Amino acid sequence: MHNAIGTYRDNISRVKALGGLNQALGSIVTVAIDLSDILRAQHVLAVSALDYFVHEAARTGMLEIFDGKRAPTPAYSRFRISLDSLGSGAVVSRSNLENEIRTQHSFLSFQHPDRIADALRLIVEFKLWDTVAATLGTDPQVLKDTLKLVVDRRNKIAHEADIDPTYPKARWPISAADVDGTINFLNETVEAIHDVIL
Numbered sequence: 001m002h003n004a005i006g007t008y009r010d011n012i013s014r015v016k017a018l019g020g021l022n023q024a025l026g027s028i029v030t031v032a033i034d035l036s037d038i039l040r041a042q043h044v045l046a047v048s049a050l051d052y053f054v055h056e057a058a059r060t061g062m063l064e065i066f067d068g069k070r071a072p073t074p075a076y077s078r079f080r081i082s083l084d085s086l087g088s089g090a091v092v093s094r095s096n097l098e099n100e101i102r103t104q105h106s107f108l109s110f111q112h113p114d115r116i117a118d119a120l121r122l123i124v125e126f127k128l129w130d131t132v133a134a135t136l137g138t139d140p141q142v143l144k145d146t147l148k149l150v151v152d153r154r155n156k157i158a159h160e161a162d163i164d165p166t167y168p169k170a171r172w173p174i175s176a177a178d179v180d181g182t183i184n185f186l187n188e189t190v191e192a193i194h195d196v197i198l
Contacts, residue, residue, distance in 0.1 A: 001064070004056035005194045011049035012187055018042045019176060019183075039174045040157045046183050047111055047154040053190050054110035054119050057197060059101045061123030066097055075121040111151045113144040116193075124197050135192040147189065150182055 022038040029035070062079070064070040081092060081100050110119045117128045133140040153172075156162050162171045 001057060001060050001194070001198055004053055004060050005190075007056060008049055008053040008190055008194075011052060012046065012183065012190075015042050015045045015049060015183060018045070019179065022176060036171070036174050039176060039179045040162055042179045043150075043174070043182055044154055044157050046179075046186050047151060050186050050190055051109055051111050053193075054116050055105055057194070058105065058110075058119040058122050059098065061120075061197065062101055063094065063098060065123065066094055070123065073121065073123060073125050075118075076123065079122060111147075111154070113147050120193070120197060126196075128193070128196070131196045132189065132192045135196060136188060143189070146185060150185065153182075 018038055019042055022035050025035055025038070061070060062076060065072050065076050081097070105119070108115070108119075110116050113129060120128050129140040129144055133143045136143065156172060162174070164170050164172050
């Protein structure tokens with residue numbers, strides 16, 4: 001589990017470095033040069049860091065269950081393995097399981113609160129968002145709603161070029177403070193998730 005959080009911290013550090021680049025460039029160029037796409041890239045990459053963390057945490061936790069280091073959950077017990085993953089033998093090896101997890105999860109995104117909870121249900125049985133919210137001292141619904149807003153903005157950037165449909169060719173406004181708030185929120189959330197799933 002430590003590799004998952006370590007990789008997340010490396011990824012979010014790179015995202016924060018883009019903010020420094022935006023600030024440095026902003027101090028030496030005129031306002032005629034639009035640097036807002038750096039901020040949009042930060043937002044998308046911050047959500048990507050969350051997504052990758054959940055992928056790694058679920059995979060690592062499932063392998064810990066396979067190794068007998070963690071108790072199996074009902075969702076883990078229902079995880080289906082393809083016959084192809086068994087190879088020529090009838091026994092599932094650790095590497096077969098790891099490959100199967102990677103294959104099945106490769107086309108999934110773990111950004112939406114429900115999808116994150118589904119992924120982590122493979123390794124823990126408690127209500128994820130209730131536990132994380134208690135750790136953060138907030139309401140579970142507020143936490144989930146905030147995450148949905150962050151992911152919705154990420155989707156606008158990634159899938160709609162961040163264009164405001166009411167003003168064609170105009171993009172939704174974004175500021176360094178917006179992105180810093182997003183990064184701080186995601187960072188607190190991921191660190192709390194890591195603490196509760198250990």
